[in-house]
Amino acid sequence: MRRPGKRGQRWLAILVFLFALILLIIALWDWNWFKGPVERAVQAKTGREFHIGGNLDVDLGRTLTVRADGLTFANAEWSKTPRMASADRAEIDLRAWPLLRGQVRIPEIRLTRPDLLLETAPGKDQPGNWDFLGPSDGEPPVLQRLLVDDGRLKFLDAAGKTDILVSLNSGKPRTADGAPPLLVNGKGRWQGNPFTLDGNTESPLELTNSDHPFRIHLDGRAGATRAIASGTLTNPFALRTFDLDFALSGQDMEDLYPLIGLAIPSTPPYRLKGRLKRNNDTWRYENFTGVAGDSDLGGTAQIEVGGERPFLKADLVSKRLDFDDLAGFVGAPPKTGAGESANAEQKAEAAALAAKPTVLPDTPYDLSKLRAMDADVKWKAQRINAPKLPLDDMDAHLKLDDGLLRLEPLNFGVAGGDIRSTIRMDARKPTISTQLKASIRKVQLGGLFPDAKLAEQASGGISGEIDLAGTGNSIAAMLGSSDGKVAVGMGRGHIGNLIMELAGLDVAESLKFLFTGDRQIPLRCAWGDFGVQRGLMTSQQIAFDTTDTLVLGEGTIDLKQEKLDLLLRPRPKDISILALRSPLRIGGTFKDPSFRPDFKALGIRGAIALTLGSIAPPAALLATIETGPGEDSNCGGRYAK
Structure with missing residues (x-):
């Protein structure tokens, strides 16, 4: 083998020296020199100040690793909080060769103690503080994994009286090379009501893809109300489209009004489970089943939120309806005896009612609730449990339009006959005006006696007409002021x-x-x-x-x-x-x-x-x-x- 000449040996020595010099420079190089250029580049792109308060370091290789300590990122100008995000440390892995071709490939980002604030803008048409990147002028970065250690996320919506603070930590990925999910635990106020939240979500990397379903499993509690959501979201920041298994339970459906704006009459404790879907302004709770008090309840409910007021449309069915579970519709509590379902507040209300010398419900209707939403609800009960009343079934159709409530019809099967009625309650003025028209047809006399022996000793069909109109904000006030006629x-x-x-x-x-x-x-x-x-x-x-x-x-x-x-x-x-x-x-x-x-x-x-x-x-x-x-x-x- 021919040995290199003296000239060749000289050039080889020079190359070795230069390579060693480069390695020495790299080893001794202070990467903090790039902090200023990086900060200015981020500010130019986002319009917000960005600072690296600690060290900046780079590990070279086929995969570059960039480390930075003490990161802070400024908030939108309109925010009262100057800082939107911070982190004790960020480590970013970059593929070297794609970077030379202008392509950003990021195998992994690791964040230590990140702190992120998301808040809605004070103006109705202003974007949230997360909208700071202009249109992309090149190929977007590709990020594969994000690891979060002891993170914190806060969401503020001053107009909606919502303040959420959750802790974030990366969980175990489902696959060896998959993106790890995010574990969520926190609390806050939703619509001014305190709540807690626990669960997990898909990796935050999926948030960058608005067309990819984003999986979540969250368990939220607000007072006695509990909601468990499991399924997928599309474009989670906008929350415009999702498909979730949704379980809802609580002590009283009336508690949903301050949480989501649904004005539902008071009910006994309830449990519901169904499929919750949203398509832009339409929320749909499909094929739900469950119980309210001692009654079963199922059907489909849909809410339109794009108009002046929310509009509820529902078709409900009860195979067995416990009649006293309807007491909330007339401002009275359900029964509270042995075997009956009622919450603590309803039990106290029932005890107070039992001590009163009167029986007609005198609890005033909340006019703001009657005006807060519109509704078109159909409810059929195949069988009614009412030990002291000979009720067979129920067919009701409720319509609510800007404070005008109509029950057309409200029909009950009674002792082999029926009572067909229409009710009109006009709550558009400070005092409700009410009209009741009812027809009684072929109610069998024997069916009115709960004792079987007495029932055998009576027969005959009862019919009649009721036509009353009154004013007042409770059932007692309406009847106490009524005019009309009653004939049976x-x-x-x-x-x-x-x-x-x-x-x-x-x-x-x-x-x-x-x-x-x-x-x-x-x-x-x-x-x-x-x-x-x-x-x-x-x-x-x-x-x-x-x-x-x-x-x-x-x-x-x-x-x-x-x-x-x-x-x-x-x-x-x-x-x-x-x-x-x-x-x-x-x-x-x-x-x-x-x-x-x-x-x-x-x-x-x-x-x-x-x-x-x-x-x-x-x-x-x-x-x-x-x-x-x-x-x-x-x-x-x-x-x-």
Whole structure:
């Protein structure tokens, strides 16, 4: 092998010397000399001051590693907080050869104690403080991994009364070369309400790709309200599109109003689970199922937020509806006895209500809630649980438009018949104006008795009409000021003699049937017709006609004072000296009614009863009750006072 000549040896020595000199320069080079140029370059690109307060260092190789300590980045000019971001240390790995071709390839960035502030601008049309980069004039950087150690993120939205502070740490990646997720834990205020947050998200690197779904799993709590969201977001900063499994639970749906602006009446504790989707201004909770109190609840609800007010459209279904769970719609608490679901506040409210001498709900409606949103909600209940009421099912359609609430219809199946009603509540003025129209059709008398034996002793279809209008901001005030009419009637049927006699209509006969058994009394008809003025129901006609007794009544029902003052006068159709038929006085209050014989109201009996005139149902009831065919169909006959 030929050895290099002296000249070649000289050049080789020079090259070795130069290479050693370069290595020495690199080893001894103070990279802090580049701090100023780097700071000025970042400021020129972003328009914000950037400082490297500590050392700047570079490790050379096929992958360059740039380290910088004490980093700070200025905030937007409009912000009251001068600093948007800081970090104790940042380490950036760069591929060397792509960098020579003008391509930025970043295998990994490692951040130690980063502190980031994101806040919305005070102006409605101003971008947030994160919008500081202009349009890209070249190929964007490619970042593969981001590692965060003991980070902190704060989000401020002064207009929305929202202040969130969370800690951030990188978790274990799903794959060896994958980007690690971000572990999130924090607290703050949402719409002015304190909450906590815990969970994890996809690597923040996915935030740079607005078309790539960004996976999250977050568990948030605000007071007694809890939400668990798991799924994907598209463009998370804008939060305009997402598809999440969403579970929501709490002590009262009324608590959602200060959190998300949904004005829902008070409910017992609830749990719901479904699919929450958002497409720009449309939020949709699809195919959710769950319970509210002792009722099951399912369906789909959709909220449009782009208009003047939020608009809720929902189709709800309950296979089993516990009737007292609807109490919040009339300003009353649900039942709180054994086996019933209610929160602590509702239990206290129920105890206070039980101590009051009145029964009509007097809690005022919140006018601001009735005006805060619009709604179109349909709700069907296939079966209703109401031990003291013979309710079968429910079909309701609620419409709310700028403070005008309409229930068209609100229908209940009752004891084999139904009550069909429409309600109009106008809350656009300081005092609510309310109109109620209801039709009662073919409600079976036997179905009104919870006791099976008594139910067998009664039959007949009850029908009627209710037409009331009143003003006031509670149910009690509305009824206490109402005007209109109430008319209820029943056609042919039968009723157990024992039921009548035990009501005090004939003491001698009742004693006999108590010991010797009962028989059925044919019922020809019965009705009550009331005019209503300023909450006072005054009888026009009250009659109860059987084959052997005609009962006529008169008196008032005071809806404002919740008092009863009715007198029922039995008129025997037979001439029986032994029959003791004294009038029955119904008095007291709605909560504590009294029934007693009124001997002072005894009238002349016997033969005089045969000279009584005739009565007939009022014209308003003729179309609704069935008096039946035959010679006995002239209800009341000539037996009247």
